[in-house]
Amino acid sequence: MANPFQEGDEARNKYMEKALHANEEAMGGAKFSDLIDKNSNVYKDPNPAEPRERTPIPEKPTVDSEGYPIIQHVHTYKEDLEGIINSDKLSLSRIAMMQEGANRRTEAPSKAEAEEKKSIIFYIISISLVLIGVGIIGGIYMLTVSKKQAAVQQAAAPKEKYILFSEQNKTVNITKASKSEIGQEIRNIQSGFQDEDSMLEIVPAISDDSGTYRADISTLFSTTNQRAPDELLRTIYPKYFLGLYSKKGKTDPFLLMFTNSYDAAYPALLDWEGFMRDDMSWMFDTNIKTGTTTSALSFKDRVVNNTDARSLEDSTGRVAFFYTFIDPNTILFARNTDTVKKVVDRLREAKFQ
Numbered sequence: 001m002a003n004p005f006q007e008g009d010e011a012r013n014k015y016m017e018k019a020l021h022a023n024e025e026a027m028g029g030a031k032f033s034d035l036i037d038k039n040s041n042v043y044k045d046p047n048p049a050e051p052r053e054r055t056p057i058p059e060k061p062t063v064d065s066e067g068y069p070i071i072q073h074v075h076t077y078k079e080d081l082e083g084i085i086n087s088d089k090l091s092l093s094r095i096a097m098m099q100e101g102a103n104r105r106t107e108a109p110s111k112a113e114a115e116e117k118k119s120i121i122f123y124i125i126s127i128s129l130v131l132i133g134v135g136i137i138g139g140i141y142m143l144t145v146s147k148k149q150a151a152v153q154q155a156a157a158p159k160e161k162y163i164l165f166s167e168q169n170k171t172v173n174i175t176k177a178s179k180s181e182i183g184q185e186i187r188n189i190q191s192g193f194q195d196e197d198s199m200l201e202i203v204p205a206i207s208d209d210s211g212t213y214r215a216d217i218s219t220l221f222s223t224t225n226q227r228a229p230d231e232l233l234r235t236i237y238p239k240y241f242l243g244l245y246s247k248k249g250k251t252d253p254f255l256l257m258f259t260n261s262y263d264a265a266y267p268a269l270l271d272w273e274g275f276m277r278d279d280m281s282w283m284f285d286t287n288i289k290t291g292t293t294t295s296a297l298s299f300k301d302r303v304v305n306n307t308d309a310r311s312l313e314d315s316t317g318r319v320a321f322f323y324t325f326i327d328p329n330t331i332l333f334a335r336n337t338d339t340v341k342k343v344v345d346r347l348r349e350a351k352f353q
Contacts, residue, residue, distance in 0.1 A: 162350060163239060163240075163241040163256065163350065164199065164201070164241050164243065164256070164343065164346045164347065164350060165199070165346055165349060165350065166199040166200055166201040166243060167195065167198045167199055167200065168193070168195075168198070168199075168200040168201070169200060169201040169202070169203055170189050170200060170201070170202055170203065171202075171203045171204075171205050172185050172186070172189075172202055172203065172204055172205065173204075173205050173206075173207060173212070174204045174205065174206065174215060174219075174220070174223045175205075175206050175207045175208075177223065179223070179224045179225050179282050180282070182204075182223065182224060182282050183281065183282030183283070186202060186253060186282070186283065189202060189244065190244055190251050190253060191251075193244050193246055193251050194246055194249065194251060195246050196246065196247065196248075197246070197247050197342075198245075198246050199243055199244070199245050199246075199342065199346070200243055200244045200246075201241065201242070201243045202242045202243060202244065202253075203242075204219075204220050204223075204242065206219060216238035216239075216240075217236055217237070217238055217239070217240045217257055218233065218236075218238070220240070220242075221233070224279070224282050225279070226279045227272065227275040227279055228268070228272050228279070229268040229271050229272055231264055231265075231267070231268040231271075232259075232264075232265055232268035232269060232272065234264070235259040235260050235261045235264045235265045235268075236257055236258070236259055236265075237257070237258040237259070237260065239258065240255065240256060240257040240258070241255070241256040241257075242254075242255050242256075243256075245338070245339045245342050245343075247338050247342075248338075250336075252334065252335045252336055252338075252339050253283045253284065253335070254332060254333060254334040254335070254339050254343065255283060255332070255333040255334075256330065256331070256332050256333075256343060257330075257331050258329055258330055258331070259329055259330075259331060260329065262325065262328040262329065265331065266325070269310070269323060269331070270310075273299050273310070273312075276299075276312065277297055277312060277320070280321060280333065283321070283333070284320055284321040284333075284335060285320065286312070286320045286321070288313075288314050288318050288320055290314075290316075295314035295315070295316075295318070296314060296315070297312050297313060297314055297320055298312070298313070299311065299312050300313060302322060304322060304324055304337055304340055305324075305337055305340040305341055305344065307324050307325065307326060307340075308324065308325070309322045309323065309324035310322060310323055310324070319335060319336075320335070321333055321334065321335050322334065322335070324340070326340075326343070326344060326347065330347070
């Protein structure tokens with residue numbers, strides 16, 4: 001009896017052998033050029049599948065059987081959620097957690113940007129506060145240094161010395177005053193100053209657009225029409241002292257001025273003596289009278305307070321005024337010996353101030 005399993009195996013083997021030989025037969029007549037030709041038998045399927053017919057997709061009706069338009073189904077988030085639950089087997093809590101994570105990832109950059117902005121603002125504010133602090137400290141330091149420098153300069157700067165110490169002073173504006181007006185003002189001050197053993201300084205002043213200031217000796221001489229020689233004026237310093245000295249109920253004027261050359265100043269003073277009586281009449285009373293007659297006056301050599309002097313006096317020795325050199329550089333016009341003594345004493349005191 002034939003074995004059915006063996007017959008089956010033989011039939012299978014024959015089929016496989018036939019298939020192999022079929023390929024070899026098909027490949028037997030192939031050429032090298034057939035490898036390039038895609039339509040050659042080399043590339044043909046020995047068992048080609050039958051072509052399938054494509055079924056046309058039916059068109060969706062736009063109206064129903066009654067003629068009403070069919071509204072297409074609108075895709076909703078709920079359906080997407082149901083699809084995710086059905087397909088991915090996710091729970092609503094898991095989806096919520098995923099959504100929260102996505103939201104956090106979305107919000108993270110904005111929070112980072114906010115933190116960065118805050119840090120930038122904080123940095124700017126910090127720098128501004130530091131700069132303000134440095135400015136305040138620098139201002140305090142500069143103010144302290146400037147005060148110290150001012151104090152040092154004030155301490156180092158020599159104190160301006162006064163020519164003579166005086167208990168009082170009066171300012172007389174000589175800007176538009178005449179010689180006689182200046183003399184009258186001095187006499188008015190003289191009559192009101194009776195303080196015993198006291199000195200008053202008269203300060204001639206000039207006013208202009210820049211203000212009021214002390215007149216120098218040249219301005220005083222020019223305003224009072226002094227005819228002092230140029231040789232004298234060239235040696236005279238601008239500073240001087242015009243004052244009154246009161247003692248024993250009598251007040252006398254005096255003028256103190258300074259020269260840089262005794263050798264030039266003394267001869268010039270001698271030359272000036274011819275005009276001095278009239279020129280100095282605004283300070284001193286040069287009209288000495290005997291009864292109703294004005295006495296003749298002349299300069300004579302005298303010794304006043306142990307210094308040589310030139311005295312303008314009459315024949316009886318009554319003195320209108322005199323001038324003397326207290327030292328080679330100091331010239332004093334005065335009328336009595338007490339004034340000379342007081343001026344000399346205060347000049348010595350001024351050297352030690």
